[in-house]
Amino acid sequence: MAEVLVLAELDPAGGGVRKTTLEALTAARALGEPSAVVIAAPGTAGGVKDALAEYGAAKVYVAEAPEVDEYLVAPKAEVLAQLVADKSPAAVVIPSSPEGKEIAARLAIKTGSGFLTDVTEIAADGTAMQVAFAGQTIVHSKVATGTPIYTLRGNSVTPEPAPAAGTEESVAVSVSEQAKQARVVDRVVEQKSSRPELTEASxxxxxxxxxxxxxxxxxxxxxxxxxxxxxxxxxxxxxxxxxxxxxxxxxxxxxxxxxxxxxxxxxxxxxxxxxxxxxxxxxxxxxxxxxxxxxxxxxxxxxxxxxxxxxxxxxxxxxxx
Amino acid sequence: MNIVVLVKQVPDSGTERKLDPADNTVARASADNVINEMDEYAIEEALTVKEAQGGEVTVLTVGPDSATDAIRKALSMGADKAVHVSDEAIHGSDAVQISAVLAAALQQLEYDLILCGAEATDSQMSVMPALLSERLGIPQLSGARKLTVEGGTARIERQTDGGYWAVEAPLPAIVSTWDTINEPRYPSFKGIMAAKKKPVETKSLADLGLDASAVGLANATTQVLDFAGRPPKGEGVKVPDEGDGAQKFVDFLASQKIV
Ligand SMILES: Cc1cc2nc3c(=O)[nH]c(=O)nc-3n(C[C@H](O)[C@H](O)[C@H](O)COP(=O)(O)OP(=O)(O)OC[C@H]3O[C@@H](n4cnc5c(N)ncnc54)[C@H](O)[C@@H]3O)c2cc1C
Ligand SMILES: Cc1cc2nc3c(=O)[nH]c(=O)nc-3n(C[C@H](O)[C@H](O)[C@H](O)COP(=O)(O)OP(=O)(O)OC[C@H]3O[C@@H](n4cnc5c(N)ncnc54)[C@H](O)[C@@H]3O)c2cc1C
Incomplete structure (x- = not known):
């Protein structure tokens, strides 16, 4: 079965994978066999591997290095582009956060591909659905060039477990100087509320x-x-x-x-x-x-x-x- | 300090927007077209930096001839000059292709800082800084709610779900701005009059050294296959509050098994 790379989005507060990742794994199954990709600071992947396997990841590629966390977006896109070159996946699915969309954009340029953002559904033939203009219009679209890259909008797919092997494969990370320009010097949490997170609340x-x-x-x-x-x-x-x-x-x-x-x-x-x-x-x-x-x-x-x-x-x- | 602000003309986000059934592109001809609201914050930020540090603000637009209205708005706010890339062949281009055109136009300009909106209100993609960073090899500082430029370094507060990330990079850099960053000025009468005399240079693809095969609907990296209006929601129930409104509301929630 064709391999589909799914970039895992992790909870910045250390609470494991976000629900959006499980949604992306679920959506990716329409296209082939998902492999999860964890690109994060050292010591992160261990805590999330089981969840990724439970939701269908046959493999879990682990790319851990301090640089991917110290600089904005560019290093993650580089690592993902390297994996696309090595594995020639049928498609790449990324949760549609601000960072996810930016990784998708960079990956599109690096791999000479088209990309679709905020898709709400992916069909077996690669056609995706997008909701445009404040929900007034529903569009079906597809990628015409290169390796199809999708960012999946949160809450559009219900995560469904599909236990798979989750075989870990570690990936060597080398980040270019070019990708180390925008340095994250601080991460500040201002509002800590006891209420559920707005975008995830039911x-x-x-x-x-x-x-x-x-x-x-x-x-x-x-x-x-x-x-x-x-x-x-x-x-x-x-x-x-x-x-x-x-x-x-x-x-x-x-x-x-x-x-x-x-x-x-x-x-x-x-x-x-x-x-x-x-x-x-x-x-x-x-x-x-x-x-x-x-x-x-x-x-x-x-x-x-x-x-x-x-x-x-x-x-x-x-x-x- | 040479600052370039990217400005896009879009259909007014407060109106009903449509795609054109002829080729599934945005129906721009029939739309109420305005400057992308998010770009006004980028212009304001550019003017603020210029006022503090000196320099020149250039507006760059890729769009049909009618996009001159958006350029005039930017010039009337106080930008100094503009470049308008307009070419029939660009019609129907997607984000990857538009970024190629913007990158080619930027390479013909001098810049220390590129500013753009955090998103275009028609597509809501929020990808241009990443695409251009990749193409131009300059750092991306996206989603700013605050910007400081000092001694060859740009520093932003990148807006996040529950706070911000402080991110910094050497110039030249591309920065995108949210509507939390400032309060855009209104063009003054003097500004509007002055804008009419400010230089607007129009460029074609050939002027940028680009081939038509790099752009346009037929060569796009993504394709819109079909579209439809969202099916209207069935009539809901509407009750007046006659002292029992809250009770009816709670009864409804109970009927939906929510409480
Ligand atoms: C580019 C752009 C982006 C925008 N983005 C957003 C966005 O992200 N989110 C957003 O919300 N808006 C956005 N807006 C603004 C949007 O157009 C509206 O102005 C805004 O949503 C209005 O907010 P409102 O409904 O609270 O206020 P109003 O339109 O003023 O409505 C207030 C309502 O409260 C009712 N009301 C008043 N008193 C009472 C009472 N005692 N009891 C019961 N009802 C009462 C009134 O009848 C009225 O319907 C955007 C606008 C632009 C141009
Ligand atoms: C509903 C809808 C969905 C779309 N989905 C996709 C998709 O999934 N994939 C795809 O490849 N294309 C898509 N497109 C097409 C794409 O949006 C356009 O090609 C667009 O010009 C690319 O930039 P953006 O507006 O999306 O960028 P954004 O990244 O949202 O815009 C950010 C900023 O970039 C600047 N900017 C953007 N365009 C221009 C311009 N023409 N001239 C000057 N400055 C500009 C502005 O400052 C703007 O605020 C979609 C368009 C629509 C209307």
């Missing part, structure tokens, strides 16, 4: 301009906590200083695709929809019955968020007893 409660103040975002947080979800915000809420930018959902913020998205005091501008349109169930709370957010809501309540949200929090908390 429930997201977002507040918009209608929430009206930073203090009042408390009612959004309380509803999110009652539901065990993450908190999001519209750009208007962020620009007004109600909530930090890290939590912005939309075109220039995060893309989320949870089981449940609750939009509170958000009108539903196209740029906001761009980040939440593919949520499975959407609920809107808005005092304006004409707000465009209702067009995509499965359930909408027309009324004042200041009364509805705290009441809902109380009812949910009571149900949980």
């Amino acid at each position: 429930i997201v409660v977002s507040g918009g301009r209608g929430v009206a103040s930073a203090e009042n975002f408390k009612i959004i947080e309380e509803l999110a906590d009652a539901l065990g979800g993450a908190v999001g915000a519209s750009r208007a809420a962020v620009d007004s200083g109600f909530y930090p930018h890290t939590f912005q959902v939309g075109q220039t913020g995060k893309t989320v695709s949870p089981q449940l998205y609750v939009a509170v005091g958000i009108s539903g501008a196209i740029q906001h929809r761009a980040g939440m349109q593919t949520s499975k169930t959407i609920v809107a709370i808005n005092k304006d019955p004409e707000a465009p957010i209702f067009e995509l809501a499965d359930f909408g309540v027309v009324g004042d968020l200041n009364t509805i949200v705290p009441q809902a929090t109380e009812l949910i908390t009571a149900r949980k007893g």
Whole structure:
């Protein structure tokens, strides 16, 4: 069976592989037999090998060296390009994080290939699906030149276990001077929240301009906590200083695709929809019955968020007893 | 300090955007075209660096003739001059091909710093700094929410999920900017008038020494096979809050087995 390289994305906090990697391994199986590639600081691969094997990695290529962590993106792309040259895989699948897309871009130039970003599905014939223009358009596309390179958008494929051998093969790493120009001098975590990570949460409660103040975002947080979800915000809420930018959902913020998205005091501008349109169930709370957010809501309540949200929090908390 | 800012014209992201069924490319002719909003932050950053350290800001665009509107906007904000690469043969090019055109145009310019937006709002690819870094052999500092340029070194705060990475590299370098980096200025009346007289050099592929076979729909490294509008969602339920809105909301969540 054809070999497909899957670049593993690791949790920067040391929590193993990210779910996006398991999704990429699952999607890659449509094209052939996945081999996982771990490019990381020394001592990383040991902790993630089992998970990679469980989700279908027949092989695990381990390329460990301090340089791949000390410099931005370029060294990882070099190592991956070397593997592509050695193994001639049928395709390369990479999780669609900012870094993943940049690695894909560099790999495309190095290998003389085309690349598709943010694909949501890959078919056996190599055709991929992309969702464009804030979810308004669905596109089928394919790579016409070289080794097809895909970046897979998070939350578009459900990870499915498919236990495989996970045979480890270590890869010698040599990084060129050229790739050692952009040095990462510090990694700073500013917001540490006890809530689930926004892009991975299965429930997201977002507040918009209608929430009206930073203090009042408390009612959004309380509803999110009652539901065990993450908190999001519209750009208007962020620009007004109600909530930090890290939590912005939309075109220039995060893309989320949870089981449940609750939009509170958000009108539903196209740029906001761009980040939440593919949520499975959407609920809107808005005092304006004409707000465009209702067009995509499965359930909408027309009324004042200041009364509805705290009441809902109380009812949910009571149900949980 | 010679600064080049990459500027792309895109269909307004607040409107309904379409692909053209004739060849599956972005329907630009019928669209409400604007400067890519993200590029305004790159222009503002370029002007800030120039104001502090002196130098010249050149705008570089690859796009159809109508893209001059985006160039004028950049010039009216305060950029000094522009290069507009326009050639029928470029129509339908993908990211790999556009990066080849931008790289060729950049090689004809002098630059210490290249700035661009963190993403184009039409494609949302966020790949241009990586592609150009690879082609030009200069470092990539992408996704900046803060930039400092000092003594031949550029340093950014690269925006991440829960904070930032501090990354630095020697000049020349390519830096992309998010909308958290600054507040772009509005063009003044004086700026708008002055922009009309600023030099805009138009270049063809031949001027860049590129062959038509390097670009265009027929030679693209990726192909759009077909497209369709997303199927509309079925009508949802909308209830007025008559004191029982919260209860109905929670009942709905229960019916979906969410609570
Ligand atoms: C290039 C570009 C990128 C953008 N990127 C993003 C992005 O990433 N994310 C994003 O969100 N936006 C983005 N925007 C902005 C977007 O166009 C909208 O301006 C923004 O989403 C509006 O936020 P909002 O819905 O909170 O505010 P508004 O549109 O002002 O809506 C507020 C809503 O709250 C309701 N309301 C007010 N008071 C109450 C109350 N007491 N009870 C109930 N309801 C109430 C109102 O009826 C209204 O519908 C972008 C814009 C551009 C040009
Ligand atoms: C919905 C959609 C999906 C697409 N998917 C793919 C894909 O998967 N693979 C692929 O190869 N192509 C794809 N394309 C085509 C690709 O987006 C265009 O070829 C584009 O010009 C390449 O850059 P970008 O805008 O995507 O770059 P981005 O990396 O998103 O743009 C970053 C910055 O680069 C600068 N820039 C980009 N283009 C230009 C330009 N023409 N002139 C000057 N500066 C510029 C701007 O400063 C911009 O802010 C897609 C296009 C669309 C509309």
